[in-house]
Amino acid sequence: MASAPRIDASPADWPDALHARLRAADVTQASYVPDAGHTRLINLLHADPAVTATVLTTEEEGIALAAGTWLGGARSVVLMQSSGVGNCINMLSLPVIARFPLLMLVTMRGEWAEFNPWQVPMGAATVAALQAIGVRTYHVDAPEDLLETVSAAAIEAFDGDQQIAIPIGQRMLEVKKW
């Protein structure tokens, strides 16, 4: 018996749906160190007049920025690549100890068809590092899971003062061409 055809959300369109989910959760602030997997979402956030998008020099700035955003009465998302999680560890003390809502979208490197072995150590440590400091993770590998997970995580973060990271598997991202 042939297996059922795989149902793909159009791969090119998931960032658009993700942007809509974030806006539906009343996210008006975003910060990022770019990753190829976040390119379209970053462009959509910059193009949205209701969103303030802030480019960072290092990912830990985004953790501090998100805390300030909440103090000021707004909601934010922080975008980064898995290597950036390593830059955030001590800064994550702030949302963990103060119970600041935190929603991180982390595109994974160092896994699924990774060409560059230098990405592997931090990629392999990303989830363990987040959990060690007290951030919960919901790993996703398919666009439909990502969308549902973002909406659920936004409720946990902004209504429940939780710190949530969503690692997005390299399998669902376009593998970098060399």
Place this chain on the structure above:
Amino acid sequence: MVATLDRRAAVAALLRDHGAVLVVTGLGSPSYDVHAQGDHDGNYYLWGAMGSAALVGLGIAQARPARTVLVITGDGEQLMGLGGLATIAVAAPKNLVIAIIDNGHFGETGMQPRHTGLGIALDRVAAAHGFITSRANDMAGVEAIRSAVHAPGAGPQLHVIKVRAENLPRSLPPRDAVHIKNRFRRHLGFAPA
């Protein structure tokens, strides 16, 4: 040139009648200096997360563009978040003022000299990023910074206040980070989760 300003007197002058200005303090002595002038619901005190103060201030400034946000932090705390100056310069908030209480030393850990005591001038670093800057060596300079806080300019400001290196009696703000967070938000009219 040996700095002679008393940090408590400088911070007291900076905060005099600060009204609706929201205040974020970097960990260590700047938090004690601000607390010594009187606790306030509009103060957010950091007890850790070194390097975060200016970025926490940016987040508040972006979310509340009609309010002035004053970050009072140490030179070492800002040195740990030096890249954040580039982020703030590009974000270009007009309502964010950073005041660096600069003693040129690691005051909490045994007064080891650090970069700011060894030739690095944070106001010049910030000026290269496009900040409106000044450096105060006396109380007249501090008064000028206070005036600038209350008359926001065309972009973000960073002012350095050179102070005597000394550890004064600590004035400890609350360490309950959730309490301080919720108190600050309630001050702005937001309910806790």
